[in-house]
Amino acid sequence: MRSRFLVKLGLAAATVFMLMALAVSGYSADKQKIRLASEYPDKHPTIKNGVMPWIEEVSEKTGGNLKIQFFNPNALAPAKEANAALMSGAADMIFTPSQMSARGKFPISSVALLPFMNKTAEAGSRMVWELYEKYPEMQKEFADMKVLWQWVSAPFEVHTTKKDIQTLEDIQGLKLIVWTGDLARMVSALGANPVETTPHDTYLSLQRGMADGVVCPIAPMKAYKISDVTKYHIILGLMTTHFYAGVNLDKWNSLPADMQQVLVDTTGLTMVEVSGKTLDSGAAKDTEWMKEKGHKFTVLSEDERAKWQAKTQPIVDEWVKKMEDQGFSNARQIVEDAYALSAK
Missing domain, CATH: 3.40.190.170 (Bacterial extracellular solute-binding protein, family 7)
Known part of the structure; x- marks a missing residue:
């Protein structure tokens, strides 16, 4: 009887200790x-x-x-x-x-x-x-x-197989693979020809010469083998x-x-x-890996980037009008805040 009582007492004490621990931890x-x-x-x-x-x-x-x-x-x-x-x-x-x-x-x-x-x-x-x-x-x-x-x-950049793009003029008429309709509109505004396909089909399309390049972030390039068929990369931050x-x-x-x-x-x-x-x-790690393999990366100057951006301004204006038509009267302010915050 005494041993049974001690067992019960021990269990009760353990239970009290556990509850106290939970209370102390607060969880x-x-x-x-x-x-x-x-x-x-x-x-x-x-x-x-x-x-x-x-x-x-x-x-x-x-x-x-x-x-x-x-x-x-x-x-x-x-x-x-x-x-x-x-x-x-x-x-x-x-x-x-x-x-x-x-x-x-x-x-x-x-x-x-x-x-x-x-x-x-x-x-x-x-x-x-x-x-x-x-x-x-x-x-x-x-x-x-x-x-x-x-x-x-990560920002979407332009990656090409043969042409080393340096200016807006260099991109005119190029066939560039895009993965979304939003990108297609931007590529068209810049003067290139969008070719819509999936990330999985991009490698073969480039390998077979069906396009001159692709617009995509750097991060998935190794996984989709895009880095195997592209050599030149223009860093401009087209979209995210x-x-x-x-x-x-x-x-x-x-x-x-x-x-x-x-x-x-x-x-x-x-x-x-x-x-x-x-x-x-x-993206930085994969950029260094590609540079070691002979890839060339070019960062647009601020002046050159401004030329590219000016070509896509109508897309921004259309977005503002669309939002205003949906009842968002402060759409223009939201856009201005977004660009200002991103530049901080």
Whole structure:
């Protein structure tokens, strides 16, 4: 009897100790899991050097009670249906381009795609986050989810197989592969001929001489073997793509308050800058790798870049008019703020 009493006493003491430990740590004992569907694969520099450390940090700061389960592209939900998967709860959280899986849902956010806005991913990422925090119109676009952070892709540059582009005149009449309609309009405005295809088909199209080059970020060039068939690279920052990290609202509301706070405290501007920096550092690393293989990189001078940008100004003006027609009377101010913030 006495031994049984001591066992019970020990168990009670252990339970009290555990509860006290939880109270001291301040973290809920509830076990929670967030299923994250990502547009980037796990080997992408932003995931490897930014997101995975963040996932570990969240786990540590919640005493291991909040686990974020990472899913590669198309593993949890089709990439082009990421927003729908978030809304339905098929995914608890997504990293996705705003204009891919829900085109038309985020009109103001598409300002980040305007030509010659961002020279680096870091500057562009800070810009979109500041816009999001400043403008209720942009916040309203994400009212059906909890946004943890936003960012932009590495800038799209021009990569050619045979022609060393130095000036706007050099690009006239060239056939350049583009992956989106937005890029096609920009390439046309610059005087080149857009050839629309997919990233996966770009290598063969260039190898077979169906195009003179491609407009894309530096980051995916090795993966798609584009660096095998291009030799000349003009760095101009033609455009970027806008991304967001969003959590399903029902999932968010089901999380204990302490876990919500950890997610808020570890994201926001911190992950905005991490996303931009990892994208830029990845591009810099691949640039050096290509230079070692004899590739030539040219950075447009400010005067020359201004000539290129002037050719695409009608696209900016059309965006402003379209937004004004949709009821956004401050569209021009948003654009001016975006360009000014990105230049900081």
